Amino acid sequence: MSTAPTQPAFVLVRPQMGENIGGAARAMWNFGLDRMRVVAPRDGWPSEKAVAMASGAGRLLDEAGLYDSTAEALRDVDYVFATTARSRDLTKPVVTPEHAMTQARALIASGQRVAVMFGPERAGLENDDIALANAIVSVPVNPAFPSLNLAQCVLLTAYEWERQVTETPPEVLEFAGTRFANGQEVEKLGDHFEERLEEAGFFFPPHKAAHMKLNLRNMLSRLPLTLVDVQTFHGMLRQLARWKDKSGGSS
Template identity: 70%
Template sequence: MPSDTQQPAFVLIRPQMGENIGAAARAMWNFGLDRMRVVAPRDGWPNQKAVAMASGAGRLLDEAQLYDDTAGAIGDCDFVYATTARPRDLTKPVFTPEAAMEDARQRIAAGGKVAVLFGPERAGMENDDIARANAIISVPVNPDFPSLNLAQCVLLTGYEWRRSTVPTRPVTDGGVSEPAEQLEIDKLAQHYEERLETAGFFFPDHKAANMKLNMRNLWSRMPLTRADVQMLHGIMRQMVRWKERG
């Protein structure tokens, strides 16, 4: 059974090669997506080449919904995006994949049902398919070579969906990689200022204030972790000890 996770349906319109359908299934499952709909696959369904290519994502093919036409595949959806390299003179909102998946996330969170259309490998979607969509997803590719493989387009869109729904945060490892708090950075800055003051670094006197300000600005630009702060404190203490021993 498909997962309970709220997500868009990915609709493959008239896909031509089983291998590309299987690769699209793998790409979807990489990012936790398992609502595949397939419209009129050229080589029939089920497709053993798709199964072989899907590898660990074969479940998506077993549960994929098969439709005769695009209208049937999106009939239960209230907002549809069409992935295409160009709008083809149809007046519709145009999103990047990132903006589209953020928009989709908000619509689904509000109770909407969303689908994303992906066209055939050789020529992409026809205007009749695009006309059924509410908005277009246009990937900012090289204009001299705008064609994307079906699985590549699914992968890119799935990645942006995952980014919009799974918050990113610094990796923590027992506090080693936790971001340093501002108080910790402030104490580090004070430690360096005091020791450098003693060493006569802030010279001449009329430039000292500006030099200290520049150092504070330096600390604020650095994405320091707590481990970084501890190490920098240790470096300064060791340098002072070495100087005193000398």
Template identity: 70%
Template structure:
């Protein structure tokens, strides 16, 4: 059964290749979408090529709604987007995929049903399809090669839905059982290096020594060190000192 997660319906209008239907299902499920509607697939249904291409997302195909016309596919929807590179003479609001899915999230949160139309591979949506949409989604692609593969377009739109509907952490560090070093550890690391470098005569000439020590401390503070990193850097310095003493 489909999940209870509020989401738009993705409508594949007259898709031609079974492989693209399966790839679209896989792209949807990558981002937690499972409301697929299919309008008059060219090669009929079921299509074994779709199932093979869907991989682990085959249940989306099992639960997909099949209808004969675009009108039937969006009959229960309050707001409809059409993905197309060309408005074809029709006056429509044109939005980016990012903005479209923001609008979709806002409307779905208010209890509305939203659908996104994706056209057939060869020529895209026809005017009769686009005329049923409230707005057009236009992907900012290379104007000299504007045609997107059906599954690619579905993937791109599904990704923008995930961004609009979920809290996305833009950057993180996987700590792999490590922990960030505390300031006292960084301070002691600086002390260790400063003492050994001082003994080695590194801080020369004397009138530049204080500035060099300050720069060294500043370097340690800029480095994102874990506790393990600090221990390793202490060990590196100790081993170098032992080696120098042995060599001497």
């Protein structure tokens, strides 16, 4: 007994352009998917244009299953999603790509075989195709222009599949040869600011000086200062002091 696959099959139904098949292969491989099935491609198979567009994902095309009909391509599948942007005269649950891929992972984890159908470029999936699906995947796009390129739709779905398991933080700060300044470094910067500002007569009137210094420290503590930032501020303050000495204190 063969082992159930660990990812869904992406089924391209009657694709019209080899370039879009290659683009779909590339999009799939971007997110670690390699189970492609192609149903009755208009321009025949194999396709030189698909290979050229697939770039480094040509292996997916070499291993892709070729089928004469949608029903044949889905014969061994337990649960099928159909991607379409248009309303149809068929009663089926309609889900977002995110929910579809969450559901797909749960189904596959339980040992079921899952497929996602993508229609031809000109008109999308026909009702006869959609009738074979368990659910419809609808991308929330501009209702005045809902048509997505085949490879774009594959990319969106593949991204949602991979996003379910990839713990990527929403924001990462890239340090260019530095690190965040620690508490002592920020404290010494505050001391330096106070020293220079005292010399400049900034803390005036005297009865407000303590509160002004507290605000300065509070401001510095709120800033996500790096060590380079702190060193730059120290350099600026030292340069201002040198300029003051050279100018004799005049402004």
